[in-house]
Amino acid sequence: MQAEHAVKRITFPHTEANPGDTLYVSVPKLNVNEVLVPGSLVLIFSIDLSGGHANNFLVQNVMRVLIDRLHLRFGGTTLQDTVSYSIYKIFDDLFLSQEERDKWILEGIQSEDLCKIHSDAGDKKTSGVDAENKLNEVYGSKYQIRLDHQILTDHGIFYPQGLYNDLVFEVTLAEAEHVVIGTDTTQLKYKLTNIQLEYKMIRS
Numbered sequence: 001m002q003a004e005h006a007v008k009r010i011t012f013p014h015t016e017a018n019p020g021d022t023l024y025v026s027v028p029k030l031n032v033n034e035v036l037v038p039g040s041l042v043l044i045f046s047i048d049l050s051g052g053h054a055n056n057f058l059v060q061n062v063m064r065v066l067i068d069r070l071h072l073r074f075g076g077t078t079l080q081d082t083v084s085y086s087i088y089k090i091f092d093d094l095f096l097s098q099e100e101r102d103k104w105i106l107e108g109i110q111s112e113d114l115c116k117i118h119s120d121a122g123d124k125k126t127s128g129v130d131a132e133n134k135l136n137e138v139y140g141s142k143y144q145i146r147l148d149h150q151i152l153t154d155h156g157i158f159y160p161q162g163l164y165n166d167l168v169f170e171v172t173l174a175e176a177e178h179v180v181i182g183t184d185t186t187q188l189k190y191k192l193t194n195i196q197l198e199y200k201m202i203r204s
Contacts (some may be wrong), residue, residue: 004203005037009044012195019176025087025169025197027160033204035157039148040200043171044106045192046141047119049180050178052189054122056182057115062108064089065179069172072149080149086174086175096117105146144198145171150195157202 010028017023025043030036038146049056059065065086072080091102093109101109108115114132116124118141125132147169160167167184177187 005200006203007198007200010197012043012197014190015193015195017135017192017195019179020171021137022171023171023173023175023195025171027147027158027167027169028197028199029160029163029166030201031203034161034201035159035204036152037200037202038157039153041147041152042198043145043147043195044198045046045143047143048141048191048193049119049189050191052065052176052180052186053182053187056180056188056192057112057121057124058108059179059181060108060110060112060115061090061093062115062179063143064093064107067171068178069170071170071172072168073170074163074167079151080123081127086178103188105139105158106142107146109141110135148180148204 008028010024014023023043027036027041047058047062049058067085067089068173069083070085071078071079071082096104096109105114111132112117113125113129114135117129117132117136118139120141147167151167173192174192177185180190182188
């Protein structure tokens, strides 16, 4: 079977966010006969470390660490409300195969050298990192948060048009001390910029 498909990208109402802020992400309703591809709903953005120490860089698997609390609601009903969501998902990611881990650069699963290059740390390596530099040319400071709740990933294609209420993710960002590594804890800062919502859809 074949059907028309597309990748959609929506600019977020607030294109920047700081530590402790909550992002409210409504799952797009789409049009009649359009469905979401399982696991394709992501928030994409850049991470800006300016204003902190020049040698600061992001922690490993930063996209999991970045979420302090995840609250998923459907109308007035809470489907999930997890504090310290990062701990649960980091443990979950330990079961990824090496092949899967190698593909998760946008989630921040990468070597320390690549973390520093992505973060443009002042003490990043300048030799012996040709592969890391090539990856940085492709991805730069771009990252993505997968909104991978089971309701969107484990039950086949998702038909938002059939819902009578909005499905909303409330994503609360972690404080900088959990996201950024640096020698001076008073200079740990980050900011999300150019926030967009991306998803794949199929029209039948």
